[in-house]
Amino acid sequence: MSKLQGLLDKRATAWAAAQDFQSRGDDKPLSAEDKTAWDAALADVERLSSEIETEERHARLSSVDYSQVVTASADTEEGEEARRRHGGEEGVRAYESAWRSWMREGTTELSSEERKTLRTGFVDGKELRAQGVATGAAGGYMVPAPFRAKMVETMKFFGAMRDVAEVITTETGATLPWPTNDDTANVGAILAENTQVTEQDVTLGQADVGAYVYTSKLVRVSLQLLNDSAFDMEAWLAGKLGQRIGRAQNAHFTTGTGTAQPEGVQTNAVIGKTGTTGQTTSVIYDDLIDLIHSVDPAYRLGGRAGFMLHDTALAAARKLKDGQQRPLWEPSVQAGVPDLLLGYKYTVNQDMPVMAANAKSILFGDFFAGYLIRDVQDVQLIRLAERYADFLQVGFLAFARTDGTPQDTAAYKAYRNSAT
Template structure:
């Protein structure tokens, strides 16, 4: 664990303890908070929020660092006899890195053949790269994009992700047999019939683009700058932000259907709770999900940062805070014993809003990704600016799967 992350975790825990002490003093003396105590509380709450953001940021960087950077920084590909001793994926990465920096004119014949051939499963479904200028992103680089997307959208890191090699409609059967039970069979009696009812769901493949990134020729020629690392990260951030919003509240028409969009309300706030929630509501929300799902290690709360701020102020019947900040890297903050995932694509607390979800997201939600993001290089379009344009795109769809595994808290309308 880095020293920065350790300090951020300690700062958050210490500040949270100070906030609880402010409340404890007022409760022992049987009075409301004074103006000075409210001011201290607000300052401390701001510090907790900033420290939490630092923790999330540093943990995100730790996850990104698990990608082997030495495999991504490939400004110069192998040549001559060395290339014959290199595995096909490594050779392709080298050719791809050369292409990013110098375009097709910077490649030798072997490298051009590598880019245009189907040398691995990752590139098996490429679409005429020679004419369109698009080439499949190498496996390790694509993994980096995926990690970045997870960092910017919490739901993606929890869902059941299916990777396919093509974007054809993907059908699979669905079934809810929980209402059917077996029975005692009397002697010499015929067994009664109870058919299994199957449904069908279909996942398509919407195309998400990073939009255009323009890079100067000077930067491309600068071997000290790792364009092979920087560019995929930018693509991943942009695509990830767009995906995150749809995975939370997508309409399902022309875009994925979000996890929260049509989720069943396990608890609805009483009149007046348009932007608030109480302890009993959270208990009811938890118990609206069947114990079979509550016992899963993947079960947790999902909410926006604004909803987390609301929840942090809640206490149980013994006046103990419900939210417990973690002091260890990799150990999540907990709420009533369950982990909390923050995804700002989830609606903020508001009238009628579904601002908090609870359940096993891996069972409740499925994401289909078409293997292989692609990158295109626009060399002539910005030549008079001495710039090269890049954009990436990848195909994805998502839908609720087992709707019994996830419930939401809905605020009152008034």
């Protein structure tokens, strides 16, 4: 039995015990001893769920064969741009080799030919501005496509929004006009013979999707590790940079203000249900049902609909039951099968607000239809060799450009806790 399956079995047992105590409490008040045991069972469920999530994330990351990560092929725009910049396929391969040598050893150890090749990937501040960067960024060497692919793969695991939103990649960071629409109220009609077709305007708006510069902040690596040829430095560094940038981006994709940062999915979400007085830090079964049905069936029934909430809100939802005293939360007992809430999958997003007065603490809907993430394919890396030489360390700093915007606010709605 795998460790993950063992955790799933333990959680199923703890959940059954918690439900047994809750059922007893429905008939008569629990004794102090039973109440303590019930709380302990619920705590076990939460602890085991956290361990399961960690184990699943580790399993997903471990299962990624980074040598097989799909990168820019010959027939893609990204591949064409790489060949143009580096002088053909041979130039691309030469740049990747020179870049890896630079990453481990620095510029001084490169041959004159490698330095010449590496310069084809240098991007200074002037070129970044020409590519449409609205905010300043230091120049650096563009990471090769395989390294960027590893970073993006890691960012998916450390940014809940990337799991559910639509993600596009563009060559430059120039402002991209993006249509936003809600066409659910428009319908077709039968056309009689010799009758003119009537017009019905699509509710169409536009969002300007830019490219904000995100930094990983400084990552320091020991010289011993850099010089260890057995250590996969490229995969480790890509993972570390991806984690940091992924977390920073996810915070803005969730609750960003839209001013000097992306507008988050939660920020201006339409209210689908407001809790009744007294529900400043709670939610009830009827609230979740009303929230689900506040979203048009066209989005609910497409197979992509689900909840998004903070882990503390999920903990509250785990204790809820429907009218037949059946738990709303359905724990998975099989690896690879997601837990469900009222029959829908859910995404735990720690950047969602915790339940509090007037907080939009739970979202429901189709987030792929509702939110767009735009990445710029170029990622710059700076190597700081002298700054930490007295520590026998080298610093690395990555810059990535991205933006996000709601693209169909009818696709999802929010539950708002009561004001008092």
